[in-house]
Amino acid sequence: MYFFKISIIPVIIITLIVNKIFNLYNNIWKYASIEELMSIIYSLSLSNVIFIVYSYFINYKLLESRYFRFPFTVHIIFWIISVASLGGTRFIARVIEEKSMSKDCVKSKKRLLIIGAGDAAALLIKEIKRSNNLNYETIGLIDDDRSKIGKLISGAKVIGTREDIIRLCLELKVEEIILAIPSASVETKRNIINICKNTNAKLKTLPGIYEIIDNKVNVSKIRDVNIEDLLGREEVRLNSENINKYIKDKVILVTGGGGSIGSELCRQIAKFNPKKLLILDIYENNAYDLQMELNYNFPNLNKEVIIASIRDEKRLKDIFQKYEPEVVFHAAAHKHVPLMENNPGEAIKNNIIGTYNVAKCSHLYGVKKFVQISTDKAVNPTNVMGATKRFSEIMIQAFDSVSETEYVAVRFGNVLGSNGSVIPLFKKQIAHGGPVTVTHPEINRYFMTIPEASQLVIQAGAMANGGEIFVLDMGEPVKIADLAKDLIRLSGYQPEVDIKIEYTGLRPGEKLYEELLMDEVALTSTDHDKIYIEKPTNNSMEFIEKSIGEFREVLGKDREMIFKLIEEKVPTYHRKDC
Known part of the structure; x- marks a missing residue:
């Protein structure tokens, strides 16, 4: 008992000092993540090592050369209990905060389907859970790797491949889709977007991972998929x-x-x-x-x-x-x-x-x-x-x-x-509820x-x-009418149902088919x-x-x-x- 009494105060002092060094008293714990958990583990591990040294050398001298020490298993148990208690009490703040946020906005959450089950999706799901601005309920994930089907990422389940997108959107009443495969080729993205535009869901995309890592953008800055994503080609090769x-x-x-x-x-x-x-x-x-x-x-x-x-x-x-x-x-x-x-x-x-x-x-x-x-x-x-x-x-x-x-x-x-081109005009018309005006149903252009x-x-x-x-x-040339329909779908509407298309006739000097x-x-x-x-x-x-x-x-x-x-x-x- 005497050995315990002379050890408890040094243990507390050592732990307080080392925790201070690792900034455990400066963190906002409702935003705690793996990084903060690792700080706790490092701090308590170092504290335990210092205490072991203390118990072997300092206590030995204080007790007049009589050899007293805690069994080594005590240090292990002490480390486990410390991590559980110190980490648990702090991470409970984050759990309470997330539960509170969930209750506050459960009624207004949009049903979200995420395309991709990789690093980008993991970042996105994490951000959705932490951010008030991303008010989504993640219905599931889509990935072409069939070995991932049924697996979970932060509680979200992989529920199918791209072939299942249209069916799942209908069955699960998906309101929004986020394309979270920034490393995919332009052709792959275009194919997936072409599938998604046939759903009733609004389509968005996630910035490239390299942009996120370089802090050029935040994951929360998810943008709408635009017509450039649909019609764009592979990156230009320059000499x-x-x-x-x-x-x-x-x-x-x-x-x-x-x-x-x-x-x-x-x-x-x-x-x-x-x-x-x-x-x-x-x-x-x-x-x-x-x-x-x-x-x-x-x-x-x-x-x-x-x-x-x-x-x-x-x-x-x-x-x-x-x-x-x-x-x-x-x-x-x-x-x-x-x-x-x-x-x-x-x-x-x-x-x-x-x-x-x-x-x-x-x-x-x-x-x-x-x-x-x-x-x-x-x-x-x-x-x-x-x-x-x-x-x-x-x-x-x-x-x-x-x-x-x-x-x-x-x-x-x-x-x-470009300034004055059909795309900005169509976007304005869609934002005002239509109609979208096209000069002729067969007119086409190269883009x-x-x-x-x-x-x-x-x-x-x-x-x-x-x-x-x-x-x-x-x-290849693109029909302007098809362009208008695609843009309406990408905005989360149905052509001729939510947004009308009105044909106004060719303008002076305008060709029907661009040569x-x-x-x-x-x-x-x-x-x-x-x-x-x-x-x-x-x-x-x-x-x-x-x-x-x-x-x-x-x-x-x-x-x-x-x-x-x-x-x-x-x-x-x-x-x-x-």
Whole structure:
């Protein structure tokens, strides 16, 4: 008994000190996890070791050389009891908190099905149990690994494979589905999304595990699955070495830098460490937003935002003289087909004369490479916008024939989610309860994501020798009506039941079927499997200079005169009256 009395106070003091070292008195225990439990185990293990040393040496001297000590089994029992009591009393706070949260929101919880039974799903389930913001009742997990069926992850059971999704959603009245397989390929994700969109459940996805680990996002920031997830393709393969040669340590100018393509070009260019990035745009709000974004994501990037119009030749000359850009990406343009059909003079001012100004300055001030952003609507155009872009292609090939500057154009189709495109419009219409407006049930278009298009533009620029029109492989065409239906389903609604689709008729200058870029002329393949080269045509600067003068003269005149001049200058243009 005496031995116990002289040991109890030192044991308490040792335990208190070591617990303090391991921060056991600073934790908020309702958020306790494995990390806190391990801290308890480490602390009590160290305390026990110190006490064993104490009992062997200190007590022995205090008891006048009489050898007294606790049996070794006592230390083991003491460690077990300590862990159970110290850990148990603390973790009970978390259990009580979770039970309380569960009771508070049990009535409003959404029935959730999780796709994937791996690390991401485990993180998600843990976050759902801990967070008030993720008010879900996990009905079960889906995984294609049949050996996992029937197994549990944090109490959630694996109940089937992807083939069972539609049946289970119907039987279990699933309200939401979360795609928790961030490591899966684009093709796998697309296949699963195509299955899920046939349920009545709203579909969301979890950020990549690498983003979570790097603390770039929190698991709770689950986002809606969007149409890019459904139509997106595998990541673009870039030849970084070739791109470095013409971008790294160079002064790069991007016109229309605040727009959808221009801003993404700036983001991609920033990764290759240019000497200076010049962002030129007439609209200061977009340019300012991009500037703030680049300040945050690329704090060491040397950049300057220039507010100017490509129509102002004198202003452009001052900019080229001052900054001496070595590479120009020309993305500034009017692109909306119906608006340009009603305002053909503005299309000429911006898309033709503006492009001429930038191309001419590039020639006069010794730019090494000029990359023109073009469009699939330049192929046999039926509208003013496409015709002006086609003339711009003719123009840059003419400049290339007389200049030391390498002039090229890159032609591609619609980009998903760009300003004014159908996707943002559809999302707004769905948010307002419909109807979603589509011009024609059979109208189709080629689509590409903004990052994919921008990366391929930069890659094409690296491959350019001058005079080429690069054509990007746009994949398969997509019916706009199917796009609208998919977006409605991904938003958790049923087409024609919850959200109506209204067909409004083709707009002026609009084609029903977008022509396949790959079929216009014989194309030459390149080292990149998504980039092709159109056979160059012979165009003289004399023709361009004369045409620019005529376009300037016709601007203040009758619209019909403008249309006739465009038809004269662009032989492939056939005006479509709707």
